[in-house]
Amino acid sequence: MLMRGKQTTIPSGAIQVQDVVLEYPVYRSVVRDRFRALLGVVMPSLMPPVRRVLDRVSFAIKPGEVVGIVGRNGAGKTSLLKVVSGLVSPTDGMVRVGGRIMALLAMGIGFRPMYTGRENLMLGGLLLGLETRVIANLISDIAQFSELGDALDQPYFTYSSGMRSRLAFSLATSIPADIVILDETLAVGDLRFVAKCYQRLKEIRDSGKTVLFVSHNLGEVARLTSRVLVLESGRLTLDGDVFEGLKKYEESLAEESLTAPIISPELKDVDVSLVVRNGQGQPLKVIELGQRVSIELTIVVQQDLGESFVFLRMMSMENNQLYAYLSLKRWETLREIPEERDSLHIAAGETTITWTLPYWICGEGSYFIDAYVGPACAPDAPDLSRGRFWRHAVRLRSVYSNAYLKGACGLAEMPVESVTMKTVTAPGRRSGDSR
């Protein structure tokens, strides 16, 4: 049941969700089951089997709060937004919303191809319940923000996807509302416009409106929100502090990755652990830009692996992009030092490889490091299917110590001061190899 602010005493901008259950029909035959689902509205016994996408979700949001919703694909984030915005009525439970909601659940949906951008703005505004006069006043602001210029009077079908997203975002965030709901809507457009969108969101946040925000970009969730809801398989598993919530979400992602199948069965008795330490040797989870760190990879094997190829790759948790690659060779300005080895002999026992980085250069965000161990191969055409990846061997958060660096990010060469190797063989015999 969806109750609007007028009917209840809930303050404007507040949201109360109580024991909400949402179920969708499961389609085996679309036409037949849709027919049954419609008849099921009046005769529940005819309803086809259902899939529960939200399971007893409860939370309350105060006016002016900015809340991020995170979770894996299919966790129920969009369904929750649909229920809160009133697009879908819950199967059970209660949703109470105070004031006007502006929900942008998809970019450009509902815009008519033959209408001009201006006409689509008018149409969108009218559908959202605004007066023609109010929309006419908003259009000049929207035109300025979207930077569409003369294109605003061209048919919508001539717009590029970037222009469409600019138009939709500009409309959605210009409409006066007490609650703004956004679903993954910023992942489009050029970088400059995305930055502008975030600035607009910050302005909305600072103006005291309630914002519900779904994103897979955890850095932005951390930056924009003060509270996070973590959804897993339709259940609310955490409702609280943003960093605690993001940590939980990252852990759930990592668990999934760590259970990935082993590519090479002959490497199943290999144990790998990875630790990142600061200059004093203490383990780190949060690294400041410019900090001196060492990354310590320990490989424990029962049998001699022979000449092996080992490397680490550091990936962004937010977009799964490669940020750094660390092999046994040091690299200098993207050129390898030819005399250095790219493989090592891994004997039975424990082998530790330590990369010392004089300064950490990865931008603000969350990262994970994958470790790879496999048979030695030609470095220019390595066959990685013969080895094994340890996904998410370690997870890190990089932060800025200097406000001027905010917003800096990108792929960069990771400077390596030294790579050292130390082996403790199985019976306790110790041998070393250091550079």
Next chain:
Amino acid sequence: MTIGEFTRAARLTLSLARHEIAVQRKESFLGLVWIVLWPVIQAGGFLFAFNLIRGGSSGIDTVLSTYIGVLVWTTASSILVSNLSILKSNREMITHVVFSFSILSVVDLTVKYLFFLIQFCIGLALWLLLIPNEHWYLVLIYLPIYLLAFYLVLLAMAWTASIVGVALPDLSFFLPPVLTLLLVLSPVFQRDADALPWLVRVFNELNPLSTWVDVLYSTIGVATTGLHAPILFLALSIVAVTAAHFLVKVFYREMAKVI
């Protein structure tokens, strides 16, 4: 619904209808000329096929009553057919944009109805000018009642069709040829009902489109057939639209999940 809400809904409908008409104008070389041209061609084609070739009457009253009858029939059938798929064709919008999507049928109906009014007024003006009618002022009094009732009954049909069309999509294929067939058998072309086989007569009596054409003919020739027809039609249309609104409230609530 308060007066304020009704005014807002009416204003929204008219604004959206105006935009739709503007788009339709842009989408062809002749633009809005088609509003007049299309029913003339259509009624002319039907007249040629069913009256002149068969050797029926070609008097001005036959031509104008056929024009008006075809107009009512084709307006109603095009609204019926388009609303069978209106929710599915706007699926993305319904599942992503928060708005009262019962407005989709209202806008579609209003656009087609505005076109109908223009086409109908041309036919009516010719009817009143060319066919002597001493009670013409009664026609002008009762016609608005018919037109309001016709709008309401079309709205009831559009809303119901939008729900039925989701449950039974095959109707979109089945109905257009059936409606054309029924038009041929309807009072538009078969003036002498007694000469028709009993099965066709039953079909015509059960077919609401035939009834709406009959009521319009009664309204235009009000002096001879009585005044009650448009008033009864209005009463029935209010019942129909209330029932359809109830269906909308019950089924549209679940539509974003089902569609």
